[in-house]
Amino acid sequence: MNPWPTGEPPEARLRAALAADRPLLHDHPRLRALLESSAVADPGEFFLLFLHHCMATGAALDQGAAEEDVADLASGRWAGAALLAELGHANSNSRTHTEAVFDPATREFVLSTPVPGAAKYPATFGPAGLATLAVVSARLLIGGTEHGTALFLVPVRDERGPCPGVSIEPCPPTALLPLDYATVRFDGVRVPYRRWLRDGASITPDGEFHDPLADAGARGRRTMSMGRFGWGAITVGLAAVARASVSLALDRAGRRRTLDRLAGEIPAIDHLNQQRLLFGALASALAATTLARRETGRYWSFGAPPGVHRELGLTKVAVTALADRAVNRARSASGTAGFFSEHRLIGYQGLTLAFQSAGGDNRLIALDAAWTMAAGQEYTPPADAPGADEWVTLFRHRERLLHEELATGLDGSFDTWNARSELALRFVSAHSARRTAEVVSGELPSDLYELHCLEEVEAHAGWFLAHGLLTADQVLGLPDRINALCRCLHQDPTPLDRLLCR
Secondary structure, three states, rough: OEEEOOOHHHHHHHHHHHHHOOOOHHHHHHHHHHHHHHHOOOOHHHHHHHHHHHHHHHHHHHHHOHHHHHHHHHHHOOEEEEEEOEHHHHHOOOOOEEEEEEOOOOEEEEEEEOHHHHHHEEEOOOOOOOOOEEEEEEEEEEEEEEEEEEEEEEEEEOOOOOOOOOEEEEEOOOOOOOOEEEEEEEEEEEEHHHEOOOOOOOEOOOEEEOOOOHHHHHHHHHHOOOOOHHHHHHHHHHHHHHHHHHHHHHHHHOOOOOEEEOEEEEEHHHHHHHHHHHHHHHHHHHHHHHHHHHHHHHOOOOOOOOHHHHHHHHHHHHHHHHHHEEEEEHHHOOOHOOHHHHHHHHHHHHHHHHHHOOOOHHHHHHHHHHHHHHHHOOOOOHHHHHOOOHHHHHHHHHHHHHHHHOOOOOOHHHHHHHHHHHHHHHHHHHHHHHHHHHHHHHOOOOHHHHHHHHHHHOOOOOOOOOOOOOOHHHEEEEEHHHHHHHHHHHHOOOHHHHHHHO
């Protein structure tokens, strides 16, 4: 279960994992293997590797960093970090207040935190003594004119501590995913022109700004597209801890003896409630794995077209939900072992909870996607598909009807949209359920695929009944169908072990 040498000090292990002979985004199988194994062995270490290999190095590669900076990140001379979110603006990156003012005399940028709410929070840098080069988002100001949100590579600390002009204030300890979190402020930090991730933009010697993109809004969207590199790491890491959680819980349920008042002493897994928890968790973990691995190539591609960004974000949301469900059910089935850190499950839950907000808040991603889909931007509600199975057909109906309900009567006002925010989230959930079923159909064993779909239908059984898509008898029969599948899976557990080794 633990892929790391047990005698190696954690800091030495981290330094070795940060370094490579080239950026690992150019070697997808190797990067995926590193992220999956680190997530299972040490969720905190995974978090630092996701920041380094994907967020920092990904932005540097994608948006035009100098070759020497890319080489220093790849070699591990610098540990990469990302400073995007700000203290006064929750998880939204739509308005950045940190300022980068261009100095024409030196052709440098002066980075400042103009108000308390503009402090970068939360920041995570790893153990003391680790030199850190952060990707920092800031408003680009040239001659008093703003030109959107830009990215800069900024040294924030060296082996001795914070770099000049950088204030790093530690945050109080946190229980889940305990790392050295901090709040970061800048006071006149000078950033060389070459460390502006300009992505084709430029400033002439006489101070004239040129950008191949249409406007500041387009530049801001392009800047924030760096998130897809992190989403690729998040999805493969969370799918890995979901599989590990189910493996631990299934093993424990098979070995743990219970004294039943009717059956006497039997393994915990012989109880149907354990089967429902764990086989459902298995289906969720494998669905998360299939989704994550399917999208790795698009997450870790350079210059990805803007049209894919929404679906990649929604895949992050879907995988996070599936993985969190799998880990939570594995913990629930494991009794006290699900609480104590030595059994790992609570640490895995910390990771799935963290990424509901980290790497882009899931609710904000979903609401933004719902807005564009309701407006018909690069989206058409799914039609009936000839040959689709009963589950995909049901999920297509639900998505189509919820989209119609959401889009009808939209007038562009805040009040109208605000009143429909929960409906918007239900629509996105239905969209994700349909996409997930279409992706995992044929990839999962038929019993696990059916179990996954049945649980999705059962969660919304009242809605399907109210809309005439299921009869009362079909709704009442859902628990028996799920129980029958669990009994079938329990009779032949051998294939389950092979599935968890994917």
